[in-house]
Amino acid sequence: MGRRLPLPVLLAALIGGAFVVLPVVGLVARAPWGRFGDVLAGEGARTALRLSLEVSLAATALSVVLGVPLAWVLARREFRGRSVVRALVVLPIVLPPVVAGVGLLEALGRRGLVGGWLDRTFGLQLTFSTAGAIVAATFVSMPLVVLASEAGFRGLDRRFEQAAGVLGASPGYALRRVVLPMVAPQLAAGAVLAWARALGEFGATITFAGNLQGRTQTVPLAVFQELQTDRDGAVALSLVLVVVSVAVLVALRERIMGAG
Amino acid sequence: MGLRASIRVRRGTHVVDVDLHVADGEAVALVGRNGAGKTTVLEALAGLLPLEEGSIELDDRRIDSLDPERRGVGFAFQDGVLFPRMSARENVAFAARARGERATPARARADRLLEDLAPGVDPAARPAKLSGGERQRIALARTLASEPRLLLLDEPLAAVDASARPGLRTLLRDTLAAFDGPSILVTHDPVEAMTLADRLVLLEDGHVTQVGTPAEVRSHPATRYAADLVGVNLFEGTLEPAASGTGSLRTAEGELTVAWPDGLERVRTPGVRATLAPAEIALHAERPEGSSRNAFHGKVLEVAIGGSRARVRLDTEPPLVAEVTTGSVERMGLTPGTSVWASCKAVEIRLMVQTSGPDTL
Numbered sequence: 001m002g003r004r005l006p007l008p009v010l011l012a013a014l015i016g017g018a019f020v021v022l023p024v025v026g027l028v029a030r031a032p033w034g035r036f037g038d039v040l041a042g043e044g045a046r047t048a049l050r051l052s053l054e055v056s057l058a059a060t061a062l063s064v065v066l067g068v069p070l071a072w073v074l075a076r077r078e079f080r081g082r083s084v085v086r087a088l089v090v091l092p093i094v095l096p097p098v099v100a101g102v103g104l105l106e107a108l109g110r111r112g113l114v115g116g117w118l119d120r121t122f123g124l125q126l127t128f129s130t131a132g133a134i135v136a137a138t139f140v141s142m143p144l145v146v147l148a149s150e151a152g153f154r155g156l157d158r159r160f161e162q163a164a165g166v167l168g169a170s171p172g173y174a175l176r177r178v179v180l181p182m183v184a185p186q187l188a189a190g191a192v193l194a195w196a197r198a199l200g201e202f203g204a205t206i207t208f209a210g211n212l213q214g215r216t217q218t219v220p221l222a223v224f225q226e227l228q229t230d231r232d233g234a235v236a237l238s239l240v241l242v243v244v245s246v247a248v249l250v251a252l253r254e255r256i257m258g259a260g
Numbered sequence: 261m262g263l264r265a266s267i268r269v270r271r272g273t274h275v276v277d278v279d280l281h282v283a284d285g286e287a288v289a290l291v292g293r294n295g296a297g298k299t300t301v302l303e304a305l306a307g308l309l310p311l312e313e314g315s316i317e318l319d320d321r322r323i324d325s326l327d328p329e330r331r332g333v334g335f336a337f338q339d340g341v342l343f344p345r346m347s348a349r350e351n352v353a354f355a356a357r358a359r360g361e362r363a364t365p366a367r368a369r370a371d372r373l374l375e376d377l378a379p380g381v382d383p384a385a386r387p388a389k390l391s392g393g394e395r396q397r398i399a400l401a402r403t404l405a406s407e408p409r410l411l412l413l414d415e416p417l418a419a420v421d422a423s424a425r426p427g428l429r430t431l432l433r434d435t436l437a438a439f440d441g442p443s444i445l446v447t448h449d450p451v452e453a454m455t456l457a458d459r460l461v462l463l464e465d466g467h468v469t470q471v472g473t474p475a476e477v478r479s480h481p482a483t484r485y486a487a488d489l490v491g492v493n494l495f496e497g498t499l500e501p502a503a504s505g506t507g508s509l510r511t512a513e514g515e516l517t518v519a520w521p522d523g524l525e526r527v528r529t530p531g532v533r534a535t536l537a538p539a540e541i542a543l544h545a546e547r548p549e550g551s552s553r554n555a556f557h558g559k560v561l562e563v564a565i566g567g568s569r570a571r572v573r574l575d576t577e578p579p580l581v582a583e584v585t586t587g588s589v590e591r592m593g594l595t596p597g598t599s600v601w602a603s604c605k606a607v608e609i610r611l612m613v614q615t616s617g618p619d620t621l
Binding site (some may be wrong): 157159160162163164165166167168169170173174177178181182 | 306307308327328329331333334335337341343344345354355357358359402403406
């Protein structure tokens with residue numbers, strides 16, 4: 001315990017720690033503190049912030065509505081190929097976002113597998129629309145909801161569902177009144193992680209939905225664009241995302257995971 | 261009417277193959293060692309485990325293909341399995357709410373049930389705040405609130421402190437007596453089985469090895485397990501008042517002095533059952549002196565040694581099984597035929613009487 005660490009280990013650890021912290025320090029050091037408010041109040045930044053909030057919240061809601069039932073099926077139903085489905089569901093986590101964007105284009109774009117039909121039947125075009133940005137953000141963030149809630153469902157003693165059933169509850173009623181309240185902490189953790197991921201989404205969005213101010217240009221896309229014209233604006237918007245990320249970490253640590 | 265079940269299920273490499281007939285109002289104890297398949301039988305009856313073969317008829321209606329929520333079966337799980345995010349009241353009101361009853365009448369009925377079965381428990385308390393005994397009472401109330409036609413109790417006393425057991429045992433006895441459908445109690449505790457059930461069904465390795473009343477199993481144990489099981493001393497007879505707070509329990513095989521139970525009127529009471537744990541019996545080479553009112557003389561029939569303890573069967577009146585240390589067996593030279601005295605304190609003989617008769621309910 002109290003033994004001294006070898007010098008090379010200590011040195012590597014110090015460099016590693018500094019490496020993680022340094023970019024944040026850089027942002028804080030170079031932030032345009034004098035005109036921070038003005039930059040964020042500007043037309044472009046305001047639009048991007050509002051759009052990011054809308055897109056990320058909508059994507060989180062979709063992820064929960066679709067991801068929790070999927071997690072329940074994966075946790076409680078046995079079927080052939082379940083492990084394959086489970087692997088595919090979490091694929092977007094490791095998939096390069098730009099690849100996800102290309103995939104979404106081929107599937108849901110105007111000439112995509114389903115996109116063409118959507119366009120002809122409902123006149124619905126996802127590319128270059130806010131709906132498209134929401135779809136892209138949902139694609140990358142839903143696996144986080146599925147992972148967290150499936151772990152919650154699997155960790156739950158089946159006898160709670162059995163007890164509810166024997167007492168006369170239909171499976172749906174048991175899920176609503178017994179199971180979901182018991183896994184609420186895991187669902188909330190999954191939703192917060194998904195929201196953070198959706199908020200930071202860049203690659204899939206710009207590839208699939210494009211970079212249109214007011215329609216698909218969320219904060220990360222705005223940062224990318226500002227970087228070429230107004231460096232102060234890019235730094236200020238980046239700091240907003242840093243603050244949100246830190247807040248998410250704190251919330252997950254103390255409120256949801258209850259870790260000390 | 262009642263329950264007629266023929267159950268065959270496979271669990272891993274084990275096969276459970278059991279026929280059960282339980283009449284309305286009858287309480288059967290399903291007794292067996294851990295792993296004998298007791299809980300499996302209950303799960304099959306409740307619909308939590310599909311039958312491989314067989315049928316289940318409740319009130320002349322086939323229920324084996326129905327979902328658990330449609331069977332009319334109440335299942336009190338071993339450690340209660342109360343819903344942790346609900347109060348005691350919400351747990352008990354759950355069945356009514358699941359059927360679509362409105363919250364207010366359902367909660368009012370839950371409160372009344374809780375008052376009867378778990379007096380002193382705050383209906384708003386979460387299960388985590390309650391003791392094991394209180395949780396078991398709420399689990400029982402929750403099961404009864406679903407108005408089942410068949411009542412299944414899985415080791416209802418296993419997760420309960422020793423201090424809370426007597427009260428809960430009385431409650432279970434009253435509950436089983438008042439329940440008008442068939443009921444099945446799973447246990448591996450012989451005392452529990454004999455005091456709570458009208459009939460025992462002994463289960464070994466997935467198969468029924470003996471069915472009978474406690475007295476029948478005791479007088480003619482069919483297997484070694486049955487013999488071990490009924491190693492507890494059980495007496496049945498007429499209780500008569502005797503000197504200063506004591507009574508005399510007259511059985512067909514002998515007479516015992518017992519402490520008169522609290523709350524029982526001091527009159528001649530027939531049909532009283534009592535148990536005596538073998539470990540409470542002391543053996544002596546000479547007639548014992550002192551306060552023991554119960555002293556019996558007889559010969560050793562059998563000595564069974566297990567670990568550091570030995571069970572000694574005696575042909576006293578009434579016949580007794582004593583449990584002593586192997587040290588005592590050596591010191592006293594106990595072998596079949598040895599003449600010994602057995603004694604026990606009156607207070608160690610536990611009487612099973614219903615202190616709340618039908619007229620007080």
